[in-house]
Amino acid sequence: MKEVRVRYAPSPTGHLHIGGARTALFNYLYAKHYNGKFIFRLEDTDLERNIPHGEASQLENLEWLGIIPDESPVNPGAYGPYRQTERLDLYRDYAKKLIELGYAYECYCTPEELAEARNQQEAAGKFSYRYNRKCLDLTTEQKAQYIAEGRKPAIRFKVDVDKTYTWHDIVRGEISVPGKDISDWVIIKSNGIATYNFAVVIDDALMKISHVFRGEEHISNTPKQIMIYEALNMELPAFGHLTLIVNEERKKLSKRDETIMQFISQYRDEGYLPEAMFNFFSLLGWSPEGEEEIFSKEEIITMFDEHRLSKSPSMFDRKKLFWIDNQYIQKEDLITISEMCTKYLEAELPINSKDEGWLTKIIALFRPQLNYCKEIISLVKPFFEPFNIKDEDLAFINELNGKELLIAIKDKFEKMDDFETEIIKSTIKETGKELSIKGKNLFMPIRIAVSNEHHGGDLPTVLELYGKEQVIANIEKTIKLL
């Protein structure tokens, strides 16, 4: 069997976003499943839209996710260069060849003329524009005349209107588009730079790309690309068009959408684990056989089957991401999680007043409920807030007849030397027994009095973390207000 070579080819116009990451991921999975190569190529022919560090940023975020290219601009293989702007001459050579073969022709129309033609067609009630082929049969004299006027030609591909372009899409089955629906399109712009649809084909062919998985928006580009392969007598890759990702309102994910975080770097900043993201993305438009949903990267690679790629749009389900990331946070070793969480805490809270043991304990306490590491901040924050109990909570404590309990427990706490979880626990137990209070009635008043919160983790541990002094002070304040 032919070597599997797939690629992810972003344009460096922004950072890696969700859609790109997912496309890259499926290409990567396919490559690794079939022991092939995953290639990273830069499509940077639109000079104006390129942003500085776009390439590095794409690569970095990809690698963070665990998607490591076998060949890339910074780690070239035998098929370089891997940036389109470094391959410009190549495209020109092939374009020239297409002209010689009669598949393409020079077009001297100016943008103004084209706009004019388009307006006319629109005025005539046509929605889709077709180039009028004004330059199709230019004589050498006419060309010379245009050049004398200072015009620079673009090169257009001459579409065979009698042909139908058909391919078997790996995810969608057979798709065909008649040539008559496609206008003669530009392959080389008048500035001498190849257009995307032309450059991809040359690159994919020369880089021996065997399979192309990309977004659904490329379906309509595919016939154009097929024309080039056929004209140049190059071997066609197999195509597979992935579904779009939609947001929780079922709308296509546009880069401006603010309902969900768009960029991988944002997830990284919020402390999601890369393995969890990898797992989550693999489930966006694909499903494994069987009933499990949590898998390691290696397991996903082994199980990956392109025939199980979905045809209908996949929704970015934030809650599911929470759940998956939470699962990975439990699996990851505590030290790693501690380090990540500590980083967030240091940035937001005055935790240097606490020792390392305190930190480890509090992180271990909250780990089971963490959806992503940055969440630790809101969980730990109450420990640093000044005492501030709400009236309704005071009323609630009264309702539970908590005053007597608080007085008793404060007294016991004061007498304790070693303010430690196990002892605190037995003290609470003992007090409960003496006053015959149990369950919620026993724990809630203490919790609210000390932390002013209804939630927060195992109470004895929480109390230890507050420390004896603070606990007693807060209970005292509460009693006074009751």
Place this chain on the structure above:
RNA sequence: GGCCUGUUGGUGAAGCGGUCGAACACACAUGCCUUUCACGCAUGCAUACAUGGGUUCAAGUCCCAUACAGGUCACCA
């Protein structure tokens, strides 16, 4: 508007003509556990195959139409 797609419960998603009286997961609810919080476990949940026609002994599964949603129609990628 042309062309190209898609449409299964609140959400993701299985399902490739009979085993579908439709899995599984998330969410939600209830119960158990821990005298609290959370985790975990168990159970339940929803009157889900867009609509209408075919084809067939048999259709979520094939065909056609309609509706809705999306993609695309550039000297952007």
